[in-house]
Amino acid sequence: MAMDQSFVGRTYPPTAAYEVGREKIREFADAIGDAHPVYRDPEAAKALGYPDVIAPPTFPIVISMPAADQVVYDPALGLDWTRVVHGDQRFTHERPMRPGDRVRAVVVVESIKSFAGNDMITLVTEMSTEEGELISTARALLVARGENEAEER
Amino acid sequence: MAEDRFAVGTALPAASFPITRKDLVRYAGASGDFNDIHWNGRFAVDVGLPDVIAHGMYTMAVAGRVLTEWVGDPGAVEEYFVRFSKPVVVPDDGVGALLEVTGKVVKELDERRVQVDLTVASAGQKVLGKASAVVRRS
Numbered sequence A: 001m002a003m004d005q006s007f008v009g010r011t012y013p014p015t016a017a018y019e020v021g022r023e024k025i026r027e028f029a030d031a032i033g034d035a036h037p038v039y040r041d042p043e044a045a046k047a048l049g050y051p052d053v054i055a056p057p058t059f060p061i062v063i064s065m066p067a068a069d070q071v072v073y074d075p076a077l078g079l080d081w082t083r084v085v086h087g088d089q090r091f092t093h094e095r096p097m098r099p100g101d102r103v104r105a106v107v108v109v110e111s112i113k114s115f116a117g118n119d120m121i122t123l124v125t126e127m128s129t130e131e132g133e134l135i136s137t138a139r140a141l142l143v144a145r146g147e148n149e150a151e152e153r
Numbered sequence B: 001m002a003e004d005r006f007a008v009g010t011a012l013p014a015a016s017f018p019i020t021r022k023d024l025v026r027y028a029g030a031s032g033d034f035n036d037i038h039w040n041g042r043f044a045v046d047v048g049l050p051d052v053i054a055h056g057m058y059t060m061a062v063a064g065r066v067l068t069e070w071v072g073d074p075g076a077v078e079e080y081f082v083r084f085s086k087p088v089v090v091p092d093d094g095v096g097a098l099l100e101v102t103g104k105v106v107k108e109l110d111e112r113r114v115q116v117d118l119t120v121a122s123a124g125q126k127v128l129g130k131a132s133a134v135v136r137r138s
Helices: A020-032 A042-047 A061-072 B021-031 B042-047 B058-073
Strands: A084-093 A102-114 A118-129 A134-144 B011-019 B077-084 B097-110 B113-122 B125-136
Touching: A020 B021, A061 A102, A061 A118, A061 A134, A061 B021, A084 B058, B011 B058, B021 B058, B058 B077, B058 B097, B058 B113, B058 B125, B077 B113
Parallel strands: none
Antiparallel strands: A084 A134, A084 B077, A102 A118, A118 A134, B011 B097, B077 B125, B097 B113, B113 B125
């Protein structure tokens, strides 16, 4: 199914604020098996120059993925979400996230392409505090596999 | 003068990470990504996969531990990119999968930042392509 090209450049409204929590950071660090104390111990974080514990580099996916869902599941776009796989992912950090950050995500459709039967959409998600400070940008390529690709994956 | 640990050509300490179903379930809970292909073998096979596959984001995060453990300050990872080129299949056989990660400083970007490239393989196949990070010197 072809996607609607007019979605290129579209900006979705900011998501409701997500408040980064100390225990959520710990849970995420535990889940990725990263034992670094900077994720758990405020004193260890201060020794590295941070005001409080910090989140791991891929933590912002917790915010950017649900934000992208509003695009993926937008029926007007015509993306076959049942066939979507993650193509690539980039994070660019202005600073690490930390407890108390109240983060809003704004998703922009950067590009829509079709290649070899696959539909590809690139989403850029800027995550900023409610005060407007940009913390991280996530750039994700999502691929809706063509019908013939099922065996390959 | 001390050896520059950010010098181009420096190899990061390599590491191998076992991945089990339990790890995927834990990551699903922590990340909020409950897609069935990451825990439900029946569903994975139904949609044409060989078995349950790891979340790409889990693979990216685990591979990133080679970066954060080397640099010492995880906040120094300013940029991190991966392409999900092959799925990491995680069978429910009591062993799971093994992720093998190596890294190298490949470029000096400016006075305070370097580019580090990672190679990430499982079962003899490269699973992440063009995995690369921008790391601040510390």
